Amino acid sequence: MSVDLVVLAVFMGLVTYPSRALPLLAPGIERLPRVATEYLRLVGPAVLTALAAVNVMVVTPEGGTPVFHVGIEWLAVAVCAALTAWRRNLLIGLAGAVVIVAVARALGVASLPV
Amino acid sequence: MSLIVFAGAAQFAAVGYVANGLAWPGVILLTALLNARHLLYSAALAPSLKSIPAPRRALMAHVLTDEAFALSVGHFSRIGRTDERGYWIAAIGSTWIPWNVATLAGVTIGGQIPDPARFGLDVVFPAAMIGLAVGLVAGRRELVAACSGAVVAVASSLAFGPGIGIIAGGLAGPLVAMAVPGAAPRLATHDDATGLP
Numbered sequence A: 001m002s003v004d005l006v007v008l009a010v011f012m013g014l015v016t017y018p019s020r021a022l023p024l025l026a027p028g029i030e031r032l033p034r035v036a037t038e039y040l041r042l043v044g045p046a047v048l049t050a051l052a053a054v055n056v057m058v059v060t061p062e063g064g065t066p067v068f069h070v071g072i073e074w075l076a077v078a079v080c081a082a083l084t085a086w087r088r089n090l091l092i093g094l095a096g097a098v099v100i101v102a103v104a105r106a107l108g109v110a111s112l113p114v
Numbered sequence B: 001m002s003l004i005v006f007a008g009a010a011q012f013a014a015v016g017y018v019a020n021g022l023a024w025p026g027v028i029l030l031t032a033l034l035n036a037r038h039l040l041y042s043a044a045l046a047p048s049l050k051s052i053p054a055p056r057r058a059l060m061a062h063v064l065t066d067e068a069f070a071l072s073v074g075h076f077s078r079i080g081r082t083d084e085r086g087y088w089i090a091a092i093g094s095t096w097i098p099w100n101v102a103t104l105a106g107v108t109i110g111g112q113i114p115d116p117a118r119f120g121l122d123v124v125f126p127a128a129m130i131g132l133a134v135g136l137v138a139g140r141r142e143l144v145a146a147c148s149g150a151v152v153a154v155a156s157s158l159a160f161g162p163g164i165g166i167i168a169g170g171l172a173g174p175l176v177a178m179a180v181p182g183a184a185p186r187l188a189t190h191d192d193a194t195g196l197p
Helices: A003-025 A034-057 A072-087 A090-106 B008-019 B024-035 B037-049 B054-062 B066-079 B084-112 B121-136 B140-160 B162-178
Strands: none
Touching: A003 B008, A003 B024, A003 B037, A003 B054, A034 A072, A034 B037, A034 B066, A034 B121, A034 B140, A034 B162, A072 A090, A072 B121, A090 B121, B008 B024, B008 B121, B024 B037, B024 B162, B037 B054, B037 B066, B037 B162, B054 B084, B066 B084, B066 B121, B121 B140, B140 B162
16 A cells, blocks of 8 residues: 555545534534525535436546536436335435446446446 | 545545546645535534534544435434434444445455446446435425536536536525425425435
């Protein structure tokens, strides 16, 4: 293991921790106005779907600019959402998504990720 | 890195950055940008965790991830109160331990899997994120926040890169949703979608 990479990980941790800790440790956070708490309540769904959408719809080639991507991953993620909502079980949704992608790639109807 | 940074998206990205020879300041800056979304999670959880002593909140912050946030918020909503033990189970039991065990397994035996993408494993991350989001959608406003967050994130990512796009989606989605008349926030009455106790 490279010691250099451990040092890099320490720096990455140092820039990550404040964003996790500052609001949790900030005094007076409980006195936020109602509109602010409602906004914060909506952050979760927005960030999580943003992560999912960017992951399956945006591909950045090595050294290139981000491009829009259409692929089997869209269907897999949609099926995962539907299964999770229907069965109220994330594991079933994940299994469905993985099976769709694996089968599609095995059949040659979907490409491997870039 | 899994122990110190403990942020999947940033770790995956960092591997790509390092492999492509990006200088350290660039890697660190992009990590900070990509992980800035934790600021939103932390702020969203802060009112619920305010009664917990500061040293424990400081520890809780280190294990705050996408998954820990979604699982604990869903859990708090389901039971109608804050549950510190539930947070630790979500953050440590469901995320930190499996992530680090899997990292160790990947380092030691991962090379024997010829091409993980062939088995569809690359779709686990986005599928997990969307599944966790489903668990947080309890009404029209959450649905609008989720959809508009995704649209803004993709558009911003294409223009400015994924690190900025994800944050833009996370900031803009709730704003759009606030413009929608919604019912008063209700507590989920059904089991959450995570399948966890």
